[in-house]
Amino acid sequence: MGDLLTELGVxxxxxxxxxxTFIILLVILRFVAYKPLMRMLDERSKRVKESMxxxxxxxxxxxxxxxxxxxxxxxxxxxxQERIARAVKAGEEMxxxxxxxxxxxxxxxxERARGEIQRERDEAIGEVRREFADLTxxxxxxxxxxxxxxxxxxxxxxxxxxxxxxxKKEQP
Amino acid sequence: MTQxxxxxxxxxxxxxxxxxxxxxxxxxxxxxxSGAIGQELLQKYGVDIKFPxxxxxxxxxxxxxxxVLFNVFGIPITNTLxxxxxxxxxxxxxxxxxxxxxxxxxxxxxTLFESFLGWIFDLCKSIAGDKNARRFFPIIATIFLYVxxxxxxxxxxxxxxxxxxxxxxxATHTEELPAGGHEGEYTIVTKDGVDYIEHRHELIxxxxxxxxxxxxxxxxSFVVVAYFGLTSLGMxxxxxxxxxxxxxxxxxxxxxxxxNVMGIFSGxxxxxxxxxxxxxxxxxxxxxxxxxxxxxxxxxxxLLITAFLVPWVLAIPFYGLxxxxxxxxxxxxxxxxxxxxxxxxTPHEAEAH
Numbered sequence: 001m002g003d004l005l006t007e008l009g010v011x012x013x014x015x016x017x018x019x020x021t022f023i024i025l026l027v028i029l030r031f032v033a034y035k036p037l038m039r040m041l042d043e044r045s046k047r048v049k050e051s052m053x054x055x056x057x058x059x060x061x062x063x064x065x066x067x068x069x070x071x072x073x074x075x076x077x078x079x080x081q082e083r084i085a086r087a088v089k090a091g092e093e094m095x096x097x098x099x100x101x102x103x104x105x106x107x108x109x110x111e112r113a114r115g116e117i118q119r120e121r122d123e124a125i126g127e128v129r130r131e132f133a134d135l136t137x138x139x140x141x142x143x144x145x146x147x148x149x150x151x152x153x154x155x156x157x158x159x160x161x162x163x164x165x166x167x168k169k170e171q172p
Numbered sequence: 173m174t175q176x177x178x179x180x181x182x183x184x185x186x187x188x189x190x191x192x193x194x195x196x197x198x199x200x201x202x203x204x205x206s207g208a209i210g211q212e213l214l215q216k217y218g219v220d221i222k223f224p225x226x227x228x229x230x231x232x233x234x235x236x237x238x239x240v241l242f243n244v245f246g247i248p249i250t251n252t253l254x255x256x257x258x259x260x261x262x263x264x265x266x267x268x269x270x271x272x273x274x275x276x277x278x279x280x281x282x283t284l285f286e287s288f289l290g291w292i293f294d295l296c297k298s299i300a301g302d303k304n305a306r307r308f309f310p311i312i313a314t315i316f317l318y319v320x321x322x323x324x325x326x327x328x329x330x331x332x333x334x335x336x337x338x339x340x341x342x343a344t345h346t347e348e349l350p351a352g353g354h355e356g357e358y359t360i361v362t363k364d365g366v367d368y369i370e371h372r373h374e375l376i377x378x379x380x381x382x383x384x385x386x387x388x389x390x391x392x393s394f395v396v397v398a399y400f401g402l403t404s405l406g407m408x409x410x411x412x413x414x415x416x417x418x419x420x421x422x423x424x425x426x427x428x429x430x431x432n433v434m435g436i437f438s439g440x441x442x443x444x445x446x447x448x449x450x451x452x453x454x455x456x457x458x459x460x461x462x463x464x465x466x467x468x469x470x471x472x473x474x475l476l477i478t479a480f481l482v483p484w485v486l487a488i489p490f491y492g493l494x495x496x497x498x499x500x501x502x503x504x505x506x507x508x509x510x511x512x513x514x515x516x517x518t519p520h521e522a523e524a525h
Contacts, residue, residue, distance in 0.1 A: 009237030018388035
């Protein structure tokens with residue numbers, strides 16, 4: 001067995017040196033390579049996580065904002081509609097009022113016109129009466145001036161009327 | 173500025189490429205002819221071309237034990253130890269240079285370094301799980317890097333070819349010299365009337381080709397498995413190997429008056445199984461050692477033989493093979509260690525049922 005080991009080259013001193021070498025390498029690499037590497041990997045994964053979280057939150061915020069905007073839009077459109085409705089209503093009211101007023105005015109106008117007409121007619125009638133009376137008086141004067149028979153009376157009245165009408169025609 | 177129009181193939185213009193190919197082929201042919209097989213063929217066909225001495229490669233004389241070059245404080249320093257120290261220094265220097273100023277957004281070197289070690293770390297995570305990977309990673313990565321760099325560095329020219337000559341007077345040599353003058357490690361030369369033994373050694377030899385290196389790593393691996401097993405499972409880990417409990421319980425029952433033959437029998441079997449487990453744990457050291465040692469030594473001998481038989485160009489593919497084998501061996505060594513550690517920290521009962 002010992003011969004075999006020697007033949008293969010197993011050597012206690014070298015073996016121990018190799019063990020120590022390996023352990024030294026392990027310790028040094030732990031400080032020089034693995035710790036910094038792990039720190040770096042952790043740091044990087046932390047950063048990635050952070051940035052992803054940040055992105056998530058930004059996305060959330062933007063979604064929130066979008067929702068807000070949508071809500072505001074809905075609100076605004078509703079308000080606009082309401083305003084339009086209100087305006088339409090107001091317009092309607094105004095129109096109605098205007099119509100009412102117009103009708104009132106028209107009625108008043110008609111009333112006034114009627115009054116005027118009434119007055120004019122009364123006046124005309126009055127005038128006619130006055131004229132007629134005058135004529136009557138004139139005719140009566142004429143009658144009184146002469147003796148008149150029944151036929152002559154008739155004739156006279158006709159004449160008077162004719163005269164008055166021609167007079168009237170010339171007069172205005 | 174206009175880019176000059178590039179023509180050609182593999183970054184050279186065609187004439188240059190053709191010249192390179194011709195030189196390469198000539199090297200291949202001359203190399204082949206100067207090698208052992210080529211010489212044999214030439215002689216067979218009666219062609220006698222003598223190549224100059226510097227072209228002819230001597231017959232390789234591989235030997236397993238690494239020669240001791242000198243002693244420092246009683247510690248024998250072999251050529252393989254020097255090689256392994258070169259590996260250590262290289263690893264430490266590279267790591268230091270890379271990690272001295274690490275950045276969140278890495279440069280090229282840092283990316284390479286991180287992706288390689290990150291790959292090992294991911295391997296640890298996939299086998300040992302997230303929680304344990306951090307504990308196992310340093311040892312696994314160190315084994316991987318050490319074995320890999322030992323294997324790859326030994327492919328560099330100079331490993332195994334730079335020789336170190338040592339003269340020792342025959343008179344002071346105490347051990348009996350093996351017969352046959354020019355066999356392996358020494359020649360007797362006479363200088364100034366005194367006979368000297370001329371020892372010729374390689375100054376540096378791939379560390380993995382010395383059985384001590386794989387053995388040391390295998391022992392480390394064993395110790396690490398035991399350490400993690402003990403710290404994670406405590407006595408439960410030892411119980412796999414020294415399982416006296418069931419037997420003593422059954423014996424106790426016997427003394428109380430209840431004879432339990434089956435209990436005693438299965439208790440004895442448990443002890444035996446534990447013994448087998450223990451044995452297999454130690455055999456694992458040996459298999460770890462000789463897997464790596466055998467592969468690496470065979471690889472080196474293969475390279476020596478190809479360099480002897482078909483030197484120069486035709487030996488190149490074997491270097492590619494050795495690069496692959498070095499990687500595979502490093503992967504196997506660290507991967508198996510990882511698996512064993514993971515098995516050691518997994519409760520045995522949970523695993524069995």
